[in-house]
Amino acid sequence: MRRAVLVVLALATVAFRPTPAAAADPVLATTLDNGLRVLLLEDHRNPVASFQIWYRVGSRNEVRGATGIAHFLEHLMFKGTPRYGRGQYSQLIEQNGGRDNAFTSHDVTSYFVDIAVDKLDRVIELEADRLAHLLLDPSDIESERQVVMEERRTRTDDDPDGALAEETSALAFRAHPYGAPIIGWMVDLQRITRDEIAAFHRTYYLANNALVVAVGDFDAHEVLAKIGAAFGPIPRGPAPPPLRVTEPPQSGERRVTLSRQAQLPIVYLAYHVPNASSTDASALEVLSTVLSGGRASRLYQRLVRERQIALSAGGDYSYFSADPYLFWFWATPLPGQTPETLERALLEEMRSLQQELVSDEELARAKNQIEAAFVFQEDSVHSRASLLTRFELLGGHHLKDQYVPRIRAVTAEQLKLAATTYFTGERKNVGVLLPKP
Amino acid sequence: MGYARRLLVLAWLALVPAAAAATPPIAHREVLPNGIVLLVAERPAVPIVSVRAYVRAGSVFDPSGSPGLANLTADLLTRGTTRRSGEELDRAIEFVGGSLDADAGRDGTTVGVSVLKKDLDLGLDLLAEVIRTPTFPDAEVARRVTELKAAIRRSMENPESVASRELMQLVYPHHPYGHPVEGTLESVGTLDRERVLDFYRRHFRPDAMIVALVGAVTVSEARQAILARFGNWERPDAPTPAVSAPPPTPSDRTKTIERELTQATVYLGRPAIRQNDPDYFALVVADYVLGGGSASRLYMKVREEAGLAYSVGSHVAPGRYGATTLISLQTRNSEVTTAVEIVRRQMQRMSTEPVLAQELDLAKSYLIGSFPLRLDTSSKVASFLIGVEDGGLGLDYADTFRREVARVSAEDVRRVSGVYFAPATFASVTVGDQASAPKAD
Numbered sequence: 001m002r003r004a005v006l007v008v009l010a011l012a013t014v015a016f017r018p019t020p021a022a023a024a025d026p027v028l029a030t031t032l033d034n035g036l037r038v039l040l041l042e043d044h045r046n047p048v049a050s051f052q053i054w055y056r057v058g059s060r061n062e063v064r065g066a067t068g069i070a071h072f073l074e075h076l077m078f079k080g081t082p083r084y085g086r087g088q089y090s091q092l093i094e095q096n097g098g099r100d101n102a103f104t105s106h107d108v109t110s111y112f113v114d115i116a117v118d119k120l121d122r123v124i125e126l127e128a129d130r131l132a133h134l135l136l137d138p139s140d141i142e143s144e145r146q147v148v149m150e151e152r153r154t155r156t157d158d159d160p161d162g163a164l165a166e167e168t169s170a171l172a173f174r175a176h177p178y179g180a181p182i183i184g185w186m187v188d189l190q191r192i193t194r195d196e197i198a199a200f201h202r203t204y205y206l207a208n209n210a211l212v213v214a215v216g217d218f219d220a221h222e223v224l225a226k227i228g229a230a231f232g233p234i235p236r237g238p239a240p241p242p243l244r245v246t247e248p249p250q251s252g253e254r255r256v257t258l259s260r261q262a263q264l265p266i267v268y269l270a271y272h273v274p275n276a277s278s279t280d281a282s283a284l285e286v287l288s289t290v291l292s293g294g295r296a297s298r299l300y301q302r303l304v305r306e307r308q309i310a311l312s313a314g315g316d317y318s319y320f321s322a323d324p325y326l327f328w329f330w331a332t333p334l335p336g337q338t339p340e341t342l343e344r345a346l347l348e349e350m351r352s353l354q355q356e357l358v359s360d361e362e363l364a365r366a367k368n369q370i371e372a373a374f375v376f377q378e379d380s381v382h383s384r385a386s387l388l389t390r391f392e393l394l395g396g397h398h399l400k401d402q403y404v405p406r407i408r409a410v411t412a413e414q415l416k417l418a419a420t421t422y423f424t425g426e427r428k429n430v431g432v433l434l435p436k437p
Numbered sequence: 438m439g440y441a442r443r444l445l446v447l448a449w450l451a452l453v454p455a456a457a458a459a460t461p462p463i464a465h466r467e468v469l470p471n472g473i474v475l476l477v478a479e480r481p482a483v484p485i486v487s488v489r490a491y492v493r494a495g496s497v498f499d500p501s502g503s504p505g506l507a508n509l510t511a512d513l514l515t516r517g518t519t520r521r522s523g524e525e526l527d528r529a530i531e532f533v534g535g536s537l538d539a540d541a542g543r544d545g546t547t548v549g550v551s552v553l554k555k556d557l558d559l560g561l562d563l564l565a566e567v568i569r570t571p572t573f574p575d576a577e578v579a580r581r582v583t584e585l586k587a588a589i590r591r592s593m594e595n596p597e598s599v600a601s602r603e604l605m606q607l608v609y610p611h612h613p614y615g616h617p618v619e620g621t622l623e624s625v626g627t628l629d630r631e632r633v634l635d636f637y638r639r640h641f642r643p644d645a646m647i648v649a650l651v652g653a654v655t656v657s658e659a660r661q662a663i664l665a666r667f668g669n670w671e672r673p674d675a676p677t678p679a680v681s682a683p684p685p686t687p688s689d690r691t692k693t694i695e696r697e698l699t700q701a702t703v704y705l706g707r708p709a710i711r712q713n714d715p716d717y718f719a720l721v722v723a724d725y726v727l728g729g730g731s732a733s734r735l736y737m738k739v740r741e742e743a744g745l746a747y748s749v750g751s752h753v754a755p756g757r758y759g760a761t762t763l764i765s766l767q768t769r770n771s772e773v774t775t776a777v778e779i780v781r782r783q784m785q786r787m788s789t790e791p792v793l794a795q796e797l798d799l800a801k802s803y804l805i806g807s808f809p810l811r812l813d814t815s816s817k818v819a820s821f822l823i824g825v826e827d828g829g830l831g832l833d834y835a836d837t838f839r840r841e842v843a844r845v846s847a848e849d850v851r852r853v854s855g856v857y858f859a860p861a862t863f864a865s866v867t868v869g870d871q872a873s874a875p876k877a878d
Contacts, residue, residue, distance in 0.1 A: 045480070078731075087731065091731065091799065093805075094731065094732060094802070095807055097802060097809075114810055143742070148747070150746055150748075150768060154748065154767055157698075158698040159595075213557040259453075261697045262594045264587065296527040296528045296532075301524075311587045334584070335586070335590065365532045371534060380814045411573075
């Protein structure tokens with residue numbers, strides 16, 4: 001399950017290169033007096049809109065003993081305000097033909113509604129209402145606590161991939177909150193109190209800590225006025241405390257082995273890498289596509305097709321991570337192959353990247369794939385809104401215009417250098433899952 | 438996992454779009470001389486083209502004793518043609534950042550190509566190659582069989598995959614829908630190139646194919662491009678294969694599969710009507726009221742009020758040979774009995790009491806109002822076109838759906854629920870740790 005999240009993040013990292021027509025589309029970007037950041041983009045191809053509100057809070061803002069609180073709060077955001085009681089938020093959205101959902105990541109909590117554009121006003125009103133007036137009723141908290149625990153059971157306790165990803169992440173981070181699972185440890189989920197949740201909500205759910213992004217068949221200035229009317233009265237709050245944790249450099253290989261009821265073993269390897277603030281970020285992005293982008297990619301070709309030792313294999317980099325995170329490798333052996341063989345094979349592939357340049361074809365293909373994916377994403381208002389937000393969170397939505405040129409500028413030498421710098425024994429974290437006999 | 442995901446895709450297809458006011462035709466339709474149905478929707482704004490070719494070569498045609506044959510055949514289409522090896526095909530499509538995939542489902546096989554407009558010729562060349570001239574190299578057949586067996590094994594650790602596979606056998610014991618699309622460990626081991634070739638020759642034919650092109654392509658470009666590549670594909674003399682199977686009868690068979698898990702996964706199912714049955718709209722509305730959205734009865738009672746599940750719901754998965762009504766939930770092992778009782782009680786209520794006006798209105802509002810979201814990308818439109826064509830629903834199905842859903846009454850919902858949500862007619866499967874004492878968390 002975690003791998004699916006990784007893949008989603010990887011896909012989300014692809015750049016947005018506007019077509020000639022789209023390059024003329026202005027993003028209306030502004031900040032309200034209370035600090036709410038607003039990005040609006042008109043898209044008149046279908047009578048729909050995607051309205052998203054992203055809060056700059058995720059599991060990275062949690063403390064030990066209260067992990068999972070950001071995600072728990074995400075659930076509770078659907079539980080009602082004085083004006084719209086328990087369950088009414090979702091019912092109102094559905095009544096208006098909208099689809100709503102939310103997710104919590106390491107860095108952000110994001111809420112979205114995709115809806116026919118003539119119903120957008122209602123959405124704006126509802127989002128402002130629950131930002132400002134969330135009830136956090138104690139009995140709702142208790143029943144949702146059970147739901148979140150069930151979710152943890154589905155995604156982690158009963159899922160070998162999820163369980164292994166959780167253990168490997170915990171291994172890789174000694175100090176930084178990225179080491180704790182987003183869903184939270186079960187013991188914390190059982191213990192978290194209403195007071196802690198309310199304090200977390202007060203600290204982070206502020207207009208000045210949020211972004212509203214909407215893409216759709218509307219008039220941007222009209223929508224801005226509506227957003228201003230609905231969100232404007234919400235007062236600014238004290239700026240949330242910045243996270244001051246730096247993960248100390250890893251000084252040696254780390255390993256964890258899990259034993260679970262499973263059919264086949266799994267191998268994960270994770271290495272500490274920098275985030276987008278580094279000049280190596282674009283190279284790491286291209287590297288992840290060379291390794292794992294499709295059936296012609298390096299790991300699929302070598303491990304799945306040529307050597308026939310893996311059922312699946314891949315690599316992934318999170319370009320948009322707020323703090324330096326991990327470059328993941330994974331492989332599932334075919335029956336009869338051991339995890340040791342797969343680990344060795346993955347390390348051989350890393351060595352190969354460190355010793356030889358990738359071919360011109362591989363490099364060109366990876367760049368073409370990244371650029372094409374970018375164009376494909378333009379077909380959906382939801383994707384356009386999400387991508388704008390990712391870049392805005394990185395430092396400004398205009399950064400997306402630099403993304404593809406930076407990808408295009410990556411050289412084979414830079415890939416070799418990145419592999420040499422980052423895929424070293426000193427930075428290696430290994431997770432192995434062995435099926436219980 | 439493949440099957441559950443396919444069902445979700447099918448269920449999604451079931452909720453076909455209802456457009457706003459009177460709409461221009463969603464696509465151009467014509468039948469080529471050799472029987473291929475061509476559908477084209479022009480969406481010039483983004484320079485991409487989504488192409489979906491659908492061939493009536495699904496697992497429903499697997500010979501008895503050989504489940505998995507359609508799936509293996511589909512997987513092998515992209516593993517080599519008379520012109521290119523599998524690897525060359527991969528490199529060709531991926532070099533331009535496009536995708537080329539072939540997937541078998543219950544009723545048909547979909548071969549999809551997505552490309553930037555500038556690469557449309559290449560994309561269609563590859564599409565034609567894999568559909569018309571696959572070679573099924575021996576080494577690829579052997580490799581794929583090995584991979585499929587490993588994938589089936591891997592899916593056995595996923596409780597949802599296990600539950601859905603076991604459930605379908607209980608719901609369709611004498612019908613091809615009862616076997617898994619990917620086959621079983623045993624059956625896949627018996628598949629070979631001969632059988633694949635035989636399946637391919639029997640089922641891959643122009644008069645069993647629909648092709649939809651959506652995106653930055655005009656009707657005349659599409660017609661010309663498809664005729665150039667598929668025009669001389671000869672229609673066989675023999676009639677298109679038919680499926681003969683007795684209509685499934687509902688049963689209340691149950692099965693429990695022990696697994697060392699903290700949660701139990703429960704699936705309930707029964708056969709239901711085809712999408713072109715006049716009662717289908719009432720069934721879709723009933724399904725939404727029971728277990729569709731977050732205001733649904735199952736969501737409210739099982740998740741919101743009792744806190745027993747993160748995931749609980751119902752849906753209707755359409756099929757050419759009949760739909761399947763499904764209800765699913767996951768809850769901690771010690772609460773299975775309680776949760777299932779709630780579910781069955783809610784199913785029963787659907788037929789003993791008329792639904793409230795508010796529930797009925799919400800369901801209709803959602804089903805009709807969310808329609809535009811089903812048609813807002815080229816690939817969604819391509820899927821929709823295939824779905825309505827294969828189901829014989831008409832290209833104006835958006836209007837039909839909107840009109841007919843609006844007409845569904847509380848009495849209609851009660852009546853169809855009496856049949857299609859009657860708890861005693863549902864087979865059920867539980868996958869979890871039911872043997873041990875209830876676990877403390």
